Amino acid sequence: xxxxxxxxxxxxxxxxxxxxxxxxxxxxxxxxxxxxxxxxxxxxxxxxxxxxxxxxxxxxxxxxxxxxxxxxxxxxxxxxxxxxxxxxxxxxxxxxxxxxxxxxxxxxxxxxxxxxxxxxxxxxxxxxxxxxxxxxxxxxxxxxxxxxxxxxxxxxxxxxxxxxxxxxxxxxxxxxxxxxxxxxxxxxxxxxxxxxxxxxxxxxxxxxxxxxxxxxxxxxxxxxxxxxxxxxxxxxxxxxxxxxxxxxxxxxxxxxxxxxxxxxxxxxxxxxxxxxxxxxxxxxxxxxxxxxxxxxxxxxxxxxxxxxxxxxxxxxxxxxxxxxxxxxxxxxxxxxxxxxxxxxxxxxxxxxxxxxxxxxxxxxxxxxxxxxxxxxxxxxxxxxxxxxxxxxxxxxxxxxxxxxxxxxxxxxxxxxxxxxxxxxxxxxxxxxxxxxxxxxxxxxxxxxxxxxxxxxxxxxxxxxxxxxxxxxxxxxxxxxxxxxxxxxxxxxxxxxxxxxxxxxxxx
Numbered sequence: 001x002x003x004x005x006x007x008x009x010x011x012x013x014x015x016x017x018x019x020x021x022x023x024x025x026x027x028x029x030x031x032x033x034x035x036x037x038x039x040x041x042x043x044x045x046x047x048x049x050x051x052x053x054x055x056x057x058x059x060x061x062x063x064x065x066x067x068x069x070x071x072x073x074x075x076x077x078x079x080x081x082x083x084x085x086x087x088x089x090x091x092x093x094x095x096x097x098x099x100x101x102x103x104x105x106x107x108x109x110x111x112x113x114x115x116x117x118x119x120x121x122x123x124x125x126x127x128x129x130x131x132x133x134x135x136x137x138x139x140x141x142x143x144x145x146x147x148x149x150x151x152x153x154x155x156x157x158x159x160x161x162x163x164x165x166x167x168x169x170x171x172x173x174x175x176x177x178x179x180x181x182x183x184x185x186x187x188x189x190x191x192x193x194x195x196x197x198x199x200x201x202x203x204x205x206x207x208x209x210x211x212x213x214x215x216x217x218x219x220x221x222x223x224x225x226x227x228x229x230x231x232x233x234x235x236x237x238x239x240x241x242x243x244x245x246x247x248x249x250x251x252x253x254x255x256x257x258x259x260x261x262x263x264x265x266x267x268x269x270x271x272x273x274x275x276x277x278x279x280x281x282x283x284x285x286x287x288x289x290x291x292x293x294x295x296x297x298x299x300x301x302x303x304x305x306x307x308x309x310x311x312x313x314x315x316x317x318x319x320x321x322x323x324x325x326x327x328x329x330x331x332x333x334x335x336x337x338x339x340x341x342x343x344x345x346x347x348x349x350x351x352x353x354x355x356x357x358x359x360x361x362x363x364x365x366x367x368x369x370x371x372x373x374x375x376x377x378x379x380x381x382x383x384x385x386x387x388x389x390x391x392x393x394x395x396x397x398x399x400x401x402x403x404x405x406x407x408x409x410x411x412x413x414x415x416x417x418x419x420x421x422x423x424x425x426x427x428x429x430x431x432x433x434x435x436x437x438x439x440x441x442x443x444x445x446x447x448x449x450x451x452x453x454x455x456x457x458x459x460x461x462x463x464x465x466x467x468x469x470x471x472x473x474x475x476x477x478x479x480x481x482x483x484x485x486x487x488x489x490x491x492x493x494x495x496x497x498x499x500x501x502x503x504x505x506x507x
Contacts, residue, residue, distance in 0.1 A: 019446035021054030022129035023120055025113070025153070027144050028136035029059020029070070029101060033165070035077035037196075038135060041438035043078045046095040047088060050443055054125040056098045060113055062105045070101035083436055098124065110151040117153065128158030131445055134165060142181055149185035163192045163445055166257050167248065168454075171470070172463035179456050188456060192445045197258045198452040199437030199444075202400045202426065206265045206367070207274075209394065209402065216392070217270070219371070222350045226389065229368040229505055230262050232356040235312050236363075237485075238334070242325030249332045249470075251304075254356040256466045260287065261454070262396075263352055266367055267342050276450040280458060287461035291341040298472040300499075303481065303492045305335030307359040310485030317359060317485045333473070333480045334358040337493035339500070340465075353497055355504070359485035365396035368505050393505075400426040400434070 024042070026034055045051050059070055075096070079087050100120070102113045121128050132148060134141055141164070147153070154160040162182065169175025182191055197203055210217055219225070232254055238245045245253065264283040271278035293301045308319040320326060320334050335357035342352065371390040391405040404422045426434065444452055481490035488504065497504055 018050070019052050019055075019443065020129055020159075021052050021124075021126045022131060022158075022446055023056045023058060023117060023126045024131045024133060024442075024446075025058045025060060025117070026133045026135050027060050027104075028134070028140070030061040030063050030065065030073070031135055033135045034059065035074070036081050037436075037438045038133065038442070039074045040078050040082040041436055041442055043082055043087075043092065043095060044084055044436065044439055045443060047084060047091050051095075052446075054127070056100065056120045056124050056126055058113070058116065058120070059099070059101045060104045060109075061101075062103065064103045064105075065101045067100050071096045071099055074099065083433065104147075107147075107151075110147045110153070114151045114153055117155065121155070121158075126158075128155030129160075130155055130158065131161050131163065133163045138167060138170075138178075141178065145182055145185055154185070159190075159448070160186065161190045161192055161445060161448070162186050163194050163442075165194055167252060168193050168257075168459050169463065170247070170252070172460060172467050175459050175463050179459075189450070191456070192441075192450055193454040193456075193459060194441055194445075195257050195261055195454055196437040196441065197396075198261060198454075199440040200396060201434045201440075202394065202396045203262070203265065204452070205402075206262075206394060207279075211270055220369075221346045222348055224371055225350055226370050226372045227351045227353060227500075227502060228263075228266060229370070230259055230266070230352065230354045231364060231366050231368075231505070232258060232262075233360040233362060233364045233488075234356075234358050235360060237307070237317060237359050238320065238323050238326065242323060245334075246326060246330060246332050249304075250334055250336045250356055250358070251466055251470055255336050255338070255354065256462050257454075259354045259356060260290075260462045260465065261458075262367060263290070263340075263342075263354065264458075266369070267347055267352070269346065274451070276453075279451050280455045284455070284457050284461060285344075286342060287458060287465070289342050289344045289347075290461070290465055291343050292465065293338070293340065293469055295468065295472050298469055301339040301496070302469050302472075303335075303337040303490065303496050304333035304473055305337075305357065305483045305490040305493065306330075306332065306480040307334050307357070307485045308482045310359065310487065312359060312361075312486050319482075319485070320358075329479075331473075331479050335360075335480070335483060335489050335493070337489065337496055338469075339496055351500060351502075353502075353504070355489065355493060357483075357489050360488060361486055363398055366505075367394040367396070368392070369394075370502075391505075 026038060028034065042057060075087070075092065078092070100116065102116055103109050104113060117130065120126055130153070134144060136144065164182070169178050210220060264286045267286045268282040269285065271282045306320050309322065310317060321328055321330050337355040338353070340352045340354065341347070341350070369392040373389050388405060393403045393405070395401050395403070402424045406422070441452060481492045483490040494504065
């Protein structure tokens with residue numbers, strides 16, 4: 001079995017204890033998420049010896065699969081999607097011996113599931129500790145949660161937790177209704193709302209950069225920061241998600257969760273401790289302080305766009321309305337740009353610019369902290385012609401790392417200044433393969449550490465921010481602004497930031 005690989009950045013950051021004996025029950029066990037993400041993550045945790053010795057995985061779905069058929073499907077999926085290749089067959093066999101499947105097409109299936117879980121507790125010593133994972137479409141959440149309660153799947157003696165994938169609701173009202181439904185069976189401290197962005201090593205490094213170093217935090221405020229840009233750019237189009245995306249759009253799919261979580265991590269105050277309550281308390285304070293974009297200000301502070309046909313990496317691609325399953329007159333946004341403010345002492349008056357879009361020129365997620373220019377410029381305009389403002393850039397993906405832009409003298413006679421970058425690259429610095437976000441988050445859920453999961457009041461405040469914007473767009477007679485695939489978005493997005501005398505970074 002391969003040796004355990006430990007990322008030094010994670011030492012002391014997460015709870016280090018080994019999870020207790022437990023069973024993961026995955027509803028939607030034969031689905032795409034399980035094959036692409038969850039089972040490869042569990043296999044890699046097994047490969048690193050991070051799973052407890054007494055452990056089992058039970059897939060549940062409507063399809064009538066045997067244990068062996070389920071294991072064969074998962075073996076193929078792990079071989080294709082695991083970050084570590086090839087499969088270590090010895091580790092896989094040991095892991096697969098603890099993987100089972102129960103068909104749940106009706107109430108009798110849930111009764112059978114209950115009996116199998118009790119049986120595994122006795123045979124494998126999993127102590128009735130159960131983690132339920134909803135890897136299903138949101139429409140299936142209600143019947144599954146009710147079945148967990150009605151059939152006593154929680155167990156009688158151990159702990160029970162539930163992991164819920166995004167989207168968590170379609171708006172603020174539905175999110176609150178879903179929380180109330182789940183609370184009929186699970187307490188809030190047993191609910192783990194998963195946002196895979198929070199499991200990324202580079203997202204967690206935002207906290208390390210800020211709070212483990214003495215040089216950044218004193219500058220991390222309105223006095224020194226001119227503005228913040230957060231970009232989540234994708235080259236892909238809607239792919240096979242037309243049905244979901246037509247209902248969600250970029251605002252619900254990316255802004256309501258990923259972008260606002262990144263903003264909260266950047267803007268939050270130092271927590272009193274690194275635990276789930278303290279960290280999430282500070283994030284909620286930011287979200288509550290996030291200034292609402294009122295109906296009358298939406299046109300100036302919020303831009304929606306939709307990609308037209310164009311070229312990505314030299315290949316011609318269809319426009320959004322030409323994609324299979326998309327309505328010819330669709331008004332769904334594939335691009336969003338926002339100008340927002342956090343109304344508190346640290347950030348008052350400092351704009352946060354956020355943007356996300358599909359069919360942009362490159363795949364890139366980054367946070368750029370741009371600092372104010374020096375208060376008194378000693379050098380001539382000609383000497384400073386190549387000087388840009390200082391910027392600290394946190395690259396989340398794909399080129400994970402951090403860069404700091406500053407001015408340096410060009411080695412020529414006389415004074416000539418040019419901006420240069422001091423760069424840190426994860427791969428080159430640590431020479432380790434970073435864990436996948438789902439590995440981190442599943443392990444944390446098994447340990448009971450909710451720091452990297454969203455709490456009900458976080459979700460509520462996120463919806464409170466985006467709902468009025470969505471409503472204003474729905475009431476607007478005009479369609480989204482079109483932008484050519486392979487460009488950085490519509491002209492309206494450029495105007496949004498240029499009105500403030502600033503410009504978007506070319507991520």
